[in-house]
Amino acid sequence: MKNFRFILVLLSVMSIGLFSACGSDTETITETVEVIKEVEVEKPSTLETVLNRGTLKCGVNDNLTGFGVLTAAGTFEGFDVDYCKAVAAAILGDASKVEYVPLTASARFEALGAGEIDLLIRNTTWTASRDRDLANDFTATTFYDGQGMMVYADSGYQTIEDMEGATVCVLQGTTTELNLDDRFTSAGLDYTPLTFETNDPLQAAFEEKRCDGWTTDKSGLASKRAEFPATAGGPESLTVLAETLSKEPLGPLTRDNDSQFYDVVQWVVFGLIQAEESGITSANVAAMAANPTDPGMARLLGVPFAGGEVADFQFGVDATFIQHAIKAVGNYGEIYERHLTPLGLTRSGSLNAQWTDGGLIYAPPFR
Amino acid sequence: MNSIVDKLYVLSRSQKFRNLIVQFVFLIFVGLFVYYLISKALQLDITLSHFVSRAGFGISHTFLVDYSSNDSRWFAYFTGVVNTIRMCIVGIILATILGTIMGVARLSKNIFFSTLSYLYVEILRNTPLLIQIIFWQIVFLQLPRISEAITFSDTVVISNRGILLPYASSVENGYGNLWITIVVISLITSLFISFYINKREDIHGKIYKIYNYKLSGNIAGIIIFFIIVLISYFILQKPYAIDLPNLYQNDKGTYLQSGGFEFTPEFGAILFALVMYTGTFITEIVRGSIQSLPKGQTEAAQAIGLSNYQTMTLIILPQALRSIIPPLTNQYLNLTKNSSLSVVIAYPELFMVSRTIMNNSGHALPVFFLILLTYLSLSLIISIVMNIFNRRVTRIGA
Numbered sequence: 001m002k003n004f005r006f007i008l009v010l011l012s013v014m015s016i017g018l019f020s021a022c023g024s025d026t027e028t029i030t031e032t033v034e035v036i037k038e039v040e041v042e043k044p045s046t047l048e049t050v051l052n053r054g055t056l057k058c059g060v061n062d063n064l065t066g067f068g069v070l071t072a073a074g075t076f077e078g079f080d081v082d083y084c085k086a087v088a089a090a091i092l093g094d095a096s097k098v099e100y101v102p103l104t105a106s107a108r109f110e111a112l113g114a115g116e117i118d119l120l121i122r123n124t125t126w127t128a129s130r131d132r133d134l135a136n137d138f139t140a141t142t143f144y145d146g147q148g149m150m151v152y153a154d155s156g157y158q159t160i161e162d163m164e165g166a167t168v169c170v171l172q173g174t175t176t177e178l179n180l181d182d183r184f185t186s187a188g189l190d191y192t193p194l195t196f197e198t199n200d201p202l203q204a205a206f207e208e209k210r211c212d213g214w215t216t217d218k219s220g221l222a223s224k225r226a227e228f229p230a231t232a233g234g235p236e237s238l239t240v241l242a243e244t245l246s247k248e249p250l251g252p253l254t255r256d257n258d259s260q261f262y263d264v265v266q267w268v269v270f271g272l273i274q275a276e277e278s279g280i281t282s283a284n285v286a287a288m289a290a291n292p293t294d295p296g297m298a299r300l301l302g303v304p305f306a307g308g309e310v311a312d313f314q315f316g317v318d319a320t321f322i323q324h325a326i327k328a329v330g331n332y333g334e335i336y337e338r339h340l341t342p343l344g345l346t347r348s349g350s351l352n353a354q355w356t357d358g359g360l361i362y363a364p365p366f367r
Numbered sequence: 368m369n370s371i372v373d374k375l376y377v378l379s380r381s382q383k384f385r386n387l388i389v390q391f392v393f394l395i396f397v398g399l400f401v402y403y404l405i406s407k408a409l410q411l412d413i414t415l416s417h418f419v420s421r422a423g424f425g426i427s428h429t430f431l432v433d434y435s436s437n438d439s440r441w442f443a444y445f446t447g448v449v450n451t452i453r454m455c456i457v458g459i460i461l462a463t464i465l466g467t468i469m470g471v472a473r474l475s476k477n478i479f480f481s482t483l484s485y486l487y488v489e490i491l492r493n494t495p496l497l498i499q500i501i502f503w504q505i506v507f508l509q510l511p512r513i514s515e516a517i518t519f520s521d522t523v524v525i526s527n528r529g530i531l532l533p534y535a536s537s538v539e540n541g542y543g544n545l546w547i548t549i550v551v552i553s554l555i556t557s558l559f560i561s562f563y564i565n566k567r568e569d570i571h572g573k574i575y576k577i578y579n580y581k582l583s584g585n586i587a588g589i590i591i592f593f594i595i596v597l598i599s600y601f602i603l604q605k606p607y608a609i610d611l612p613n614l615y616q617n618d619k620g621t622y623l624q625s626g627g628f629e630f631t632p633e634f635g636a637i638l639f640a641l642v643m644y645t646g647t648f649i650t651e652i653v654r655g656s657i658q659s660l661p662k663g664q665t666e667a668a669q670a671i672g673l674s675n676y677q678t679m680t681l682i683i684l685p686q687a688l689r690s691i692i693p694p695l696t697n698q699y700l701n702l703t704k705n706s707s708l709s710v711v712i713a714y715p716e717l718f719m720v721s722r723t724i725m726n727n728s729g730h731a732l733p734v735f736f737l738i739l740l741t742y743l744s745l746s747l748i749i750s751i752v753m754n755i756f757n758r759r760v761t762r763i764g765a
Contacts, residue, residue, distance in 0.1 A: 155621045156619030165617070167427075172710075177424050178727065181424050182423070184425075185437070193425040193426075193427055194633075194713045195424075196711075196712070196713045197713075201711060202713075204505065205713070210508055210632065
């Protein structure tokens with residue numbers, strides 16, 4: 001009997017211990033949640049982080065000629081890379097203070113969400129699901145891309161309608177594959193899609209003329225065309241058809257709920273567009289800043305007009321941030337001219353022409 | 368009451384009891400893990416309801432199947448399964464032939480043949496299959512380009528878009544499937560009839576005679592088959608016509624090809640790679656099985672004056688078959704499973720098609736289950752067929 005009681009006591013003590021342990025666990029969890037909430041509230045904005053660190057971590061592509069490529073000299077170059085430089089110049093006053101992080105397409109969003117990078121500029125298409133589902137915000141469109149079709153120049157194909165019975169090489173499981181089918185099916189054309197998992201076997205097949213056409217984003221096509229090997233005919237043997245099969249607006253992304261940094265990036269993009277419209281280039285920006293021709297230009301460059309006060313937009317950075325960005329990389333037209341014109345991406349008449357020329361490149365007013 | 372404590376004490380010192388406790392705890396953890404996985408899976412959409420919606424993508428190889436992007440995802444998947452089965456059937460047949468020839472050659476007294484077989488096995492067995500597939504793709508792409516395609520008076524077209532051969536295609540009068548059904552039924556019927564006549568002759572010694580001529584079962588079967596096929600062909604208003612390959616220039620002057628039976632470089636590359644790779648293993652199986660037979664078998668066959676060829680086909684291989692079949696089944700299963708590597712060179716077999724569906728729909732889990740189930744069914748079918756065959760072979764020998 002004595003032993004039986006002993007066991008009973010032991011059991012009750014144990015259960016009390018168990019319950020109390022549970023209780024304290026819940027408390028700890030609640031406390032932890034509160035701490036996390038506090039941390040979230042007090043998390044410094046990316047703008048502060050960048051200013052404190054002294055460098056901008058920029059996620060880029062490292063093998064897309066024209067947009068982001070790691071050169072043999074070990075430097076990053078391209079249209080997207082210039083935007084990294086522009087943002088670094090605007091915030092830190094020095095375009096060389098960029099730490100480039102090359103990213104794959106599948107790793108890019110997580111790298112941004114996890115704070116591995118501050119800014120993602122890696123030919124990323126702005127879509128509703130990406131804006132909503134993923135922990136990031138699209139700032140503005142720097143390049144209006146779209147799916148295109150590249151064919152051999154000697155094939156005589158001018159439009160998609162000419163391509164009855166053609167074989168088309170495409171990457172599998174992409175929206176590209178679906179857009180391709182939509183276009184050919186709606187036109188009532190018979191075609192054979194040859195769907196590859198990666199680009200290398202696709203290019204090998206295309207070089208041997210296994211397929212008549214190669215379809216992907218026009219920027220990608222231009223890049224592949226520019227580096228098309230001379231042994232297979234070189235870039236001149238290829239043409240990209242004028243037609244665009246889909247909308248693919250590309251631009252920089254920041255993290256969700258990071259409005260200070262978001263605003264700076266967004267208005268650097270707009271500032272470079274406005275600079276082109278106002279005729280400010282990297283060559284004449286110093287002269288223009290010293291002697292602005294109108295109040296609008298003075299507001300853009302953050303300088304006083306005719307001895308008046310400076311219009312500071314309070315972005316949390318120097319009022320002359322657009323001026324620094326223009327000095328570093330030039331206006332939108334200059335960046336385009338430097339990286340995309342050599343690829344054969346004609347600007348005039350395309351969506352990437354200035355709005356005054358019938359394009360979509362348009363900045364809201366600096367006011 | 369002392370006894371309870373004593374018993375507990377004894378139990379706690381017992382190795383068996385402690386093992387039981389450890390196993391019980393382990394089982395609980397496994398159970399919890401499985402419960403977690405299942406409850407997670409139940410939160411996802413694990414139905415395949417999205418498979419009824421429009422596929423929306425094209426498939427380059429549609430063999431015996433009339434697929435278009437307007438069909439459902441189920442039909443797209445089915446097209447992929449047909450492509451896999453087509454690859455496996457052709458691959459298994461060719462790999463078996465190649466493996467048997469190479470296995471026999473390996474034991475040949477002729478230095479050339481045995482060295483050839485030795486090099487074949489050692490080189491191809493020891494390089495990754497994936498590399499071999501890509502190698503064969505590059506080789507097949509070296510066929511003439513379409514602008515320089517080789518044609519033989521419009522019956523054969525050879526280019527790196529594919530080798531086109533004459534083929535039959537159904538005329539659109541709606542009797543095509545009916546005729547094919549009749550062909551299949553008459554084939555089975557005539558096989559039965561010829562078996563019956565042959566058996567009657569072999570076992571009962573009874574012979575059918577037509578005007579003093581002996582009626583052989585084989586000839587009777589062939590005649591019956593062709594009579595039914597030809598009569599139904601004309602009754603059904605010629606449901607099939609010969610489909611000749613066509614190499615032509617469009618109005619822009621670009622060459623295109625269509626029609627006929629298409630043997631594409633993608634199919635060729637994956638088929639060659641699978642056959643060559645699996646063939647090496649079959650070679651070794653055949654060689655090992657032949658070597659395991661007592662030497663006396665060969666010597667006895669030679670003693671009664673059989674030629675080398677007769678010794679091999681009548682004495683050695685039938686006996687070796689008994690130890691060849693079980694490991695051969697494994698190789699057939701490997702070939703079937705390896706066919707999923709086609710995904711790298713644009714041959715749309717079931718894994719590639721279902722991955723496309725997965726990417727388009729976003730429901731990965733149920734599609735993966737479907738893929739697993741399909742491969743499992745294919746493997747089981749092969750196993751069952753081979754087991755039946757195996758039982759037959761061992762029974763005859765016994």
